[in-house]
Amino acid sequence: MTARALNLALHQLEHTLNTLGPAAFPGDTSIGQHYRPRQLNGAPPGANVGWTTGFWTGQLWLAHALTGQQHWRAAAERQTDSFMERVEQGVDLEHHDLGFLYMLSCGAAHHLTGQPGAHAATLRAAQRLLSRFLPGAGVIQSWGTMGDAAQRGRVIIDGIMNLPLLHWAARASGDRACTEVARSHLQRTREHLVRPNGSTYHTYHFDAETGAPLRPSTHQGLADDSCWARGQAWGVYGFALNHRHVPDMHLLTDAMRLADHFLAHLPPDRIALWDLSLAHDSGEPRDSSAVAIAVCGLLEIAAQLPQGAQRQHYHAQALDLLEALSQQCAGEYPASGGLLRHGVYHRAANLGVDEAMLWGDYYYLEALARVAGHWTPAQL
Numbered sequence: 001m002t003a004r005a006l007n008l009a010l011h012q013l014e015h016t017l018n019t020l021g022p023a024a025f026p027g028d029t030s031i032g033q034h035y036r037p038r039q040l041n042g043a044p045p046g047a048n049v050g051w052t053t054g055f056w057t058g059q060l061w062l063a064h065a066l067t068g069q070q071h072w073r074a075a076a077e078r079q080t081d082s083f084m085e086r087v088e089q090g091v092d093l094e095h096h097d098l099g100f101l102y103m104l105s106c107g108a109a110h111h112l113t114g115q116p117g118a119h120a121a122t123l124r125a126a127q128r129l130l131s132r133f134l135p136g137a138g139v140i141q142s143w144g145t146m147g148d149a150a151q152r153g154r155v156i157i158d159g160i161m162n163l164p165l166l167h168w169a170a171r172a173s174g175d176r177a178c179t180e181v182a183r184s185h186l187q188r189t190r191e192h193l194v195r196p197n198g199s200t201y202h203t204y205h206f207d208a209e210t211g212a213p214l215r216p217s218t219h220q221g222l223a224d225d226s227c228w229a230r231g232q233a234w235g236v237y238g239f240a241l242n243h244r245h246v247p248d249m250h251l252l253t254d255a256m257r258l259a260d261h262f263l264a265h266l267p268p269d270r271i272a273l274w275d276l277s278l279a280h281d282s283g284e285p286r287d288s289s290a291v292a293i294a295v296c297g298l299l300e301i302a303a304q305l306p307q308g309a310q311r312q313h314y315h316a317q318a319l320d321l322l323e324a325l326s327q328q329c330a331g332e333y334p335a336s337g338g339l340l341r342h343g344v345y346h347r348a349a350n351l352g353v354d355e356a357m358l359w360g361d362y363y364y365l366e367a368l369a370r371v372a373g374h375w376t377p378a379q380l
Contacts (some may be wrong), residue, residue: 002322002368002371002372003372004326005322005326005330005368006066006365006368006369006372008330008332009056009069009330009339009361009364009365009368010063010066011333012331012332012333012336012337012338012339012361013059013060013063013339013361013365015337016035016211016337016338017032017060017075019034019337020035020037020046021046021052022074022075022078022079023044023046023078023079023082024037024038024045025037025038025046025047025048025053025056025079025082026038026046026056026358027039027040027358028050028052028345028352028357028358029343029345029351029352029355029356029357029358030336030337030338030352030356030357031333031355032292032357033335033336033337033338033341033356034336035271035337035356038050038053041092048079048082048083048086048091049092050092051093051095051097051100051101052100052169052358052359053079053083053101053105054083054100054101054102054103054104054105054316055104055358055359055361056079056358056362057076057079057080057083057104057105057108058104058105058108058362058366059074059104059339059361059362059365060072060075060079060364061104061108061109061112062108062362062366062369062374063076063365064076064112064373065112065369065374065375066372066374067370071268073113073225076105076108076109077109077113077115077343079105080105080106080109080115080118081117083101083102083105083106083121083296084106084117084118084120086101087106087121087124087125087128088121088124090128093125093128094144094145094157095142095143095144095345096129096132096140096141096142096143096156096159096162097127097158097162097165098126098128098129098162098165099123099129099161099162099163099164100161100162100359102121102122102125102126102165103122103164103165103168104222104362105122106118106119106121106122106125107122107165107168112149114322119172122165122168122169122172123169123172123173123262125165125167126165126169126178127165127169129162129165129166129265130166130177130178130181131146132146132179133181133184134153134206134208135187136207136208136209136210136211137188137206137207137208137209137210137211138154138184138185138187138188138206138211139153139155139183139184139185139188139189139206139211140155140159140162140181141153141154141155141208142154142155142159142165143156144202151230152204152208153189153206153207153208153214154206155185155188155189155192155193155203155204155205155206156202156204156207156219156231157189157190157193157201157202157203157231157232157234157238158231158234158238159185159238160185160186160189160234160235160238160239160241160242161234161237161238161241163182163186163238163242163245164187164241164242164245166179166181166182167179167182167242167246168177170182171191175220178275179245179246182242182245183245183246183249184251186239186242186246186251187249188206188211188350190239190251190254192204192213193214193216193235194235194254194257194258197261198257198258198260198261198262199227199232199258199276200227200228200231200232200258201216201217201218201224201225201231202216202218202219202220202221202228202231203216203217203218203219203263204216204217204218205217205347205365220346220347220348221275221277222275222277222278223277223363226275226276226277227261227265227276227277228275228276228277229262229272229273229274229275229276229290230274230276230287230289230290230293231291232258232261232262232276232294233262233272233291233293233294233297234261234293235254235255235258236255236258236259236293236294236297236298236301237255237293237294237296237297237300238255238297239251239254239255239258240252240254240255240297240300240304241300243255243304244304246289252301252304252305255297255300255301256301256314257296257312257343259294259298259314259317261276261299262276262294263317265277268280268281269324269328270291270320270324271286271288271291271324271325271329271342272286272287272290272291272294272326273285273286273287274286274287274290274344274347275347284347285342285344285347285353285354286329286342286344287343287344288325288328288329288340288341288342288343288344288360288364289343289344289357289359289360289363291321291324291325291329292325292340292359292360292363292367293359293360293363294321295318295321295322295325295364295367296363296366296367296370298314298315298317298318298321299314299315299318299367299370299371301314302314302315302318318367319371322367322368322371325340325367328342328369329341329342331356332370336356337356338355338356338360338361339356339360339361339364339365340356340357340360340361340364341354341355341356342354343355343356343357343360344357345357
């Protein structure tokens with residue numbers, strides 16, 4: 001399964017790269033099952049703006065790591081240059097998704113090839129993320145400028161996926177503040193965004209000055225008290241990744257609780273509906289991207305457990321979900337240009353419904369790379 005699925009995924013990626021060219025960034029999602037040059041916030045077509053461009057460049061770096069082929073490296077390096085310019089100029093970086101942007105582009109470049117300037121750019125991105133920390137609340141504000149009253153003190157479950165950037169910076173620079181900020185944000189997240197039954201809130205609001213917990217909410221889920229599938233998957237993978245860096249926090253236990261809830265709420269075909277609170281026969285669309293993220297999380301959990309039944313369980317579940325994705329959701333040109341069909345970006349806004357997603361494609365390729373033995377934790 002894995003070899004065929006991996007070859008098909010690389011074939012799909014090649015088609016999109018050839019269609020867009022090496023300099024352009026695709027949109028967040030496909031449109032009519034094919035990616036087009038990014039159009040966002042009045043920027044020129046294909047510009048490096050938004051929160052998802054790292055997932056595209058990250059795929060190119062993965063393709064180079066998997067094959068050793070130089071055309072992947074050349075395209076990835078060209079795009080990594082764009083990320084260096086972006087952080088230097090501060091283009092569209094008023095949010096917490098700096099880990100998604102910079103660990104998968106400049107961080108990967110530094111790790112894989114030592115591309116000049118990549119190390120410094122990744123450190124600069126980490127400092128921008130650090131600047132979003134609210135000491136009184138003990139959290140990194142997720143969205144908006146730090147003076148945005150509507151977003152002040154708001155945290156989303158996705159945020160813990162960006163914290164490996166701070167752990168990386170702590171190792172690279174010796175700045176302990178990076179680790180302490182990550183610890184604080186993780187602790188607040190598991191205290192207030194994780195429910196007793198192992199499900200998660202999408203977002204939570206804190207008083208920015210005192211840290212008083214105010215209320216949960218959702219932005220893309222079914223309801224404030226539902227369990228948005230992709231958010232749950234971010235939580236599974238995010239807690240597992242962070243456990244590598246701060247094992248004394250015992251975050252692997254949280255990752256397993258969230259994983260168990262995710263797995264227990266999958267339909268028989270194993271492809272999650274876009275919100276885990278939805279009835280399996282509701283007719284609502286699936287979100288394959290949530291499953292791809294969860295597969296990476298399950299593989300990460302298994303990799304950190306000792307040999308035994310638990311490790312075997314989570315690894316087997318990961319392989320089962322990856323098989324379901326490859327059999328039911330893998331894109332194939334010319335019908336689809338993405339690696340992974342049947343994703344959902346934002347159901348309520350009717351945005352990217354039943355399309356390919358850059359993050360779904362990236363984590364599907366990462367999962368295949370992990371299973372094929374071409375992935376190391378050093379890449380995060």
